[in-house]
Amino acid sequence: MSQWSPWKRKIAVTGLSGAGKTVFLLSLLQHIELFRPDRLRISPPGAELRGFKELPPSGGGASFPRKALRARLMEENAPMWPEKTRDVHHYSCSFRYTGWTVWEKLKRSLIRIGGLLTLPGIGLSETVDLDFLDFPGERLADVDIARYGDYASWADQILEHWTSYSRTRERLAGYLDLVARDGADEEAILDAYKNALTGMLLDKNQIITPSTFSLGVEDGGVFGKPDVLDRGRRRLAGLAGEEFSPLPRECRGARPDLADAFAQRYRHYREQVVLPLFDSFSECDRIILLLDIPGILSGGVGRLNDAGDLIDNLASVLRPSKWHNFFSGVENIAFVAAKCDLVHNLDHDNLMSLLEDIMRPARNRLPDIGFTPVIVSAWVSSRSLASGDGRRILEGVPLRGNPEMAARTFVVPELPSEWPADWAAEDPAYSYPRLAPGRLANRWQAPAHFGMEKILDFILSARPGTD
Ligand SMILES: Nc1nc2c(ncn2[C@@H]2O[C@H](COP(=O)(O)OP(=O)(O)OP(=O)(O)O)[C@@H](O)[C@H]2O)c(=O)[nH]1
Ligand SMILES: [Mg+2]
Incomplete structure (x- = not known):
């Protein structure tokens, strides 16, 4: 059984099918378990994560198949991305976090735990329990x-x-x-x-x-x-x-x-x-909402409309955490532009603008919930090359038609700073390649990433307004 801990967070990893939820959770868990401060520069400098323990999944549902997914990504000749998720999966773990000062711990001990207020002074423990939820993105369409x-x-x-x-x-x-x-x-x-x-x-x-x-x-x-x-x-x-x-x-x-x-x-x-899944979102303190912006651009304007409408509708079913419901409900949402390794480094500012545009209506609708925009690649599988002529060139291994898994270069679109008005699926001006995953050499390795430390900061931060 999990030891009682005041720093319990329930986190739903959400997003449409193919947004990158399963890859994201797998990478996050590898980085927490195999924490190295030079690989994951969490705040404050010098903070560490130690003593990772896997716990029986809470919520009674199926367990996140972490080992099987990791094994696919360790395949010697052809590492494979996870298969699409077909069921709701839970994963629970605990670890010790050394980043809080005594004063911060005191402040945090005043924050609600499972709907109860704790007294100051109780719960100075640094053990953090996390419960994650991963599910098939298609279910979000039932919002x-x-x-x-x-x-x-x-x-x-x-x-x-x-x-x-x-x-x-x-x-x-x-x-x-x-x-x-x-x-x-x-x-x-x-x-x-x-x-x-x-x-x-x-x-x-x-x-x-x-x-x-x-x-x-x-x-x-x-x-x-x-x-x-x-x-x-x-x-x-x-x-x-x-x-x-x-x-x-x-x-x-x-x-x-x-x-x-x-x-x-x-x-x-x-x-x-429908309700069992959507109710479980409102039981989460934190929501991580992944958006595959290269995928939306490759899929045409219909994908943008769907993603925008879906976020808006999701915002209308989330119950914000408030004092009158004992602070149960959602405190904070991370809006994550996933797979940013598919966008050239030079375009990361534009990626952030597109992300902020798409999250604005939900942010305006939910003034009581904190919003944190982040650019992430959970599993970096390409690298940006300099071209000298402004073209955006990436190097990576194409996912299909490439039995020898040879790397090649791709010219990818220069990302606009605003969403285009109208465009069709597979329009070459907005299409991005699908790449094979970078291989995990062994079970003790965490994948190359971009921005995952911001996710840990988001998870470990206090309720908005308490810092
Ligand atoms: N280049 C790159 N591709 C990624 C990354 N993360 C995910 N992908 C790609 O996105 C695909 C879908 O990722 P998943 O994690 O399976 O997506 P999901 O959101 O769990 O999808 P469902 O299970 O259908 O809901 C993968 O098969 C990869 O092709 C990343 O960080 N970089
Ligand atoms: Mg999945």
Whole structure:
């Protein structure tokens, strides 16, 4: 059992699928366990992390498969990135942190612990317990389901989201035509909805909801080639035997029986799949939200719209920590521009501007939560080269079509300081390569990183306003 510690932090690592959550957590744990002050310059100078211990995962869920993931990255000839995550994973650990002064420890001992106030003087221990949560990013697309307890509000909201962008509106047109007609049966309606979702997935949209469509239920199968061929007919829009789709207001009025059936299935889905995850975010003190800005640029403007809407919606379901709820709830969010090794060093300032632009609406919406923007690469797999002519050149090992794992150079786009107005997926002006991971030579090595010390500072910092 974990020893009781006043410095317990629950941390959710969040972000859309492919944002880099699993790689990030794996790297963070290697750096904490194998702490070296010359590799991870945490604050204040001279502070150390010692006595790392893995603890049984809290939360009762599946354990983060750290060893298996690390083994893939140690493969001799071809180290491999983690497979995409299919289930919610927990990881708990503790260590001793030597960076606090007696005065800071005293201040911190006044801060809430699990909803209780401790007395000053108790808990001068420097042991820090961390509980992490990693999950499949597809589930974030259900954020509107978490937000709305009633089916009708969700249906209006999600249809408004999709119809406000021309490409998703086109994808939805067949479905909306069908439900506007009298007499379409339930199966045809669900098939038309799944056909629309298939089109959106092919367009690289990430707000695909219910997320069982792209991911299945627990530890489910991921949408693949056979699903493209049958336009998603065998995928689930909800729970097995209890599927639903968003019916427009007029259709709900004209087909009250169908609307009622969908509303009931919506409620079950919300209770069984969505709320357990989103409630656990609000139980966290800190949220680390990863954004894959090179991936958003490579994916076209639809990806930016999805990421922006998703952050905004996520902000509306997070419960800020306040005195009247005994300081339980979210204290601080780190907005992390992940995979910054894919952006040339010369463009890191612009990367920060793009990050700040995308987080601004959420920051304005949540004045009681601290916001910390950070640029990070959890697993540096390339290096920036000087070109002499302004071109941005990286050196790395291409992920595909490269059995001998030979490094080569890539010209990557010069990052703009503002988001472009409109651009398509794979537009060469905004596309970034996918690289093979830098290999871990052995279990005692931590990967090359950029900026991970800022993450530790963020995790170990006091509540906003108490320093
Ligand atoms: N170059 C580089 N690529 C990275 C880095 N971190 C992640 N990646 C790439 O991003 C991909 C996705 O990373 P994951 O950590 O699996 O993403 P995830 O957010 O856990 O995705 P889901 O499990 O689907 O939710 C990896 O397979 C790598 O190709 C990084 O620091 N540098
Ligand atoms: Mg993952």
